[in-house]
Structures are given as C-alpha cells and as structure tokens.
Amino acid sequence: MSSGIPENRYELVSGLEIHVQLNTNTKIFSADSASFGALPNQNISTVSLALPGALPKLNKEVVAKAIRIGLALNCTINQVNHFDRKNYFYADLPKGYQITQDNQPICINGHLEVELSNGSKKKIGINRIHLEEDAGKSIHDQDDHYSLVDLNRAGVPLIEIVTEPDIRSPEEASALLSEIRKLVRHLNVSDGNMEEGSLRCDANISIRENGTNAFGTRCEVKNLNSMRNVRRAMEFEFTRQIEVVSNGGSIIQSTLNFDADKGTTSPMRTKEEANDYRYFADPDLPPIHISDEWLSEIKSAMPALPNEISRQMIAEFGINKADATLFAEDIDLLNYFNQALPIVNIKKTLINWLIGPIRAVLSERGIAIADYKVKPDQLAIAINLVDEKKITQQIAIQQLLPAIEETDNADVMGLAKQLNLLITENSNELDGFIDEVLNKYPQQVEAYKKGKKGVLGLFVGDVMKLAKGKADAKKLNELILEKLK
C-alpha cells in the first residue's frame, strides 16, 4: 500500500445480487417465445411492445422454477406475494416501468453452504429471491444516426437472488456463484451460462477494520459476467477502498462499472444521482397465491441436490469423492447414468465405463455427454455384452461404440452380429485356430510339457490374433490348457 498501512488491517464485506435468466419456453407475462438468437423483434407481441390496453398474464412455470431454486437455497416460500412496478424511462423498456418484486418477494431467509479450497465450509445467507422481467436491448452500433431497439428480451423471466453481506473474500464469492450455477442447472431452472448473460451478478463491496462490527459504506459494481471478473472487481475495490480510507478520505456510496480490460472500476452514479423508482404494487397483476397443495407437489418432485447425490453415490457404489462429484456436478452425465442404470447388469461397471473409457472418448473429442451419439440404453447393452463375455471390452470401445454412433437407432446386438464383433462362440472355430498355432510351434509345445509354462502366453496371443480379438481370454486359456494335457 502506498500509505504503508498493512492490508490485513481491513476485511472485505460483500453481498451479491445475482440475476438468473430462467429457461422457460415463453416469457414471464406473455406467450412470446423466450428463446435466444431469433432475428430482432421476432419474439414480440402486444405485451412485449406495451401497446395500450395489453395486459400481462403470469407464466406459472416461472413461479414453479423460482420456488424450486428457493427450496434448494433453504428459503421460506412466501405463499402470498405480489409484483411491483419499478418506474424508470429507457428506450428498451417500452412500458416505462419494469415489473419486479420489491417488499414482498417470492422467497426469503435462505442460506447456502459453500466449500472453500482449504476444505472449510462457509454458510452464506440468502436475503431474498425475487421475480422480475428482463428489459429489451438497445443497439447503438448498427446505424450512424439511430439507436435500434430489439424487444426479444423484453419480458424474458429473471430471478434475482440477493445474498446477505456475509461474503468475506473473492474466493467465497466465486464459490457461491459456482454453487448457484450448479444448482440452477441441476434443477433445470436456467442454463446458468455466464458468458451468454443467463447468470450475471452485481457485487456490493465495503471494507471495515478487522474486529469491528459496523458495516462500512458500500459500492455496487454492476454487471459482472464471469467468475473471474467478480474476483477481479472485488480485489480491485478492496484495495481502492483501503487506499481511500487510509488517505483520510471516505467511501461515497455509488454504483460502479467494471472495465474488464483494465481490471478497474469507475463510477456510474452516486447515491445522490440514484433513480427514485417509486415502487408500487402492479394493479394489472393479482397477488400470487401459492397453495399448500402446489407447494408440496413441487417439494416432492424436487430431485436430490448435488451434495446429496455425491453422498449417496459414495455410500451406494463405494466410489471416491472425486468420482462422485463428477456425477453430482454434471446434470447431463447424471441423467445419462440414471437412464442407463436400470438396464446394466452391474451398476458399478456402468460407473467405471462412464468415468473411464467414455470420459476419455469425450474429452479427446472435446464434446459433452449430451452430444454423445451413443444413447444411454445402447451403452448399457454394450456394457452388458462385455460383462456377459459376448464381446471383449477392447472391441466394444474401439469398434462397437463408434459403429453405434454412425447408425441411426442402432440395435446394438444386431449391429455387433452384423459386423462380426462377437466373441467366437463357435468352439470348433477356436479349436481350429488352437490346432493351427500348436502345430506351428512344435518345439515350444515340447518345452511347455517339460515345465516351461511361460510359453502359454505365446499360444494365447497367436490364437487371439487368428480370432481377430474376438475371444474371451480366460476361456481361450482353458481351451489351450485342455489341448496341452
């Protein structure tokens, strides 16, 4: 520090406001498609355009998804809650207000426990989760004279998760974000993609002297769109605020932008310049009533959460934590596993395949399990063929699975037969190969009979070659031993 004040005199205090774009088919208050990537102004109707008289109608799925994430974050669900208008004027907000929730959000008082790199756990409070609509998008760089407005995003459903100011380090912030990202994906609430903006975060940051209880004045850094930028913004602000205070200045409550190129923050507006949103309950939308029945229906349909799954897999299959985590944290892999599970003979074998050869194939090609063309039931059948010694593991991996990928709706057994990949069950054929090999090596056969047991490997290897690998090594051993008696 330029002032010579040691940084460890202060601690960082932070709370995050995390916006999550929900992955519903339609928007929060209209039947317009909520999908990304359409041509500008394709996904609009009278509601998105805010034509006079157009009324919002709440999408029930949005409420269900918010409840799911609320339950996962240990929140109390407000069974009666309502929408408010947040008034401000902006070109991409044609109504002149955003429909959001102010003093009565759908979820309150939750918490989430995150694990830090040193193995310690940290519990971070969730103050509230509220429902709201996204705004449209102004485009300033496509015309020399005009700004263009695309309202496809207007009305896309968002939830805002607001944490308590419990975060004390950039690491805790990114651990929390990555845990939330994992949960929204797991619960099929959002794709959680930070790069595409489905998950974005404002970080409120203040400092206080170690050992003191009162919170300092906070600054809010807006629109952080990657884990890394969240950490960088926090580190920068921490240092900046210490410097200000150490030089006798005081922190002015303000909203800041983060410049990702420079790694610095800069002021957008101070509290004095802040908008007065004049919130009031939206008269166009009745309060949301969540019935006890519906709430318990949603509760009972909740899947086990990642940490729970990890614990279960360790207990049930005796795998280690790292392997269990692979399944618990990759919902696509977990779904694949669960679909294959009822079909495989030995469940542990399925795990071994997925974290062994299948994972290797995927990472070699740089694709995700969701893009793997061998479907779960097909893989399960192939694994069973190996277990039942109808095909060798090597041929299954190197020939059968690639063939399945190239065939639409392949019948696995049919394909294996058609390609002549099955282990030769025909003992006559194997007998023939064995005779051929033993005849080829009369001296070695003699040597074997005199006790030089090591040559057996030579015979097995050669017979295997003649059988093009399609023989069960153990059975082959037995057949050869029989012949040599």
Ligand code: ADP
């Ligand atoms: P407002 O409603 O005025 O935006 P909130 O009290 O809801 O303020 O807080 C918004 C966010 O700021 C929350 O995530 C909260 O944890 C965080 N926060 C509040 N006070 C502080 C502080 N002194 N330092 C850091 N973060 C804070």
Ligand code: MG
């Ligand atoms: Mg706020």
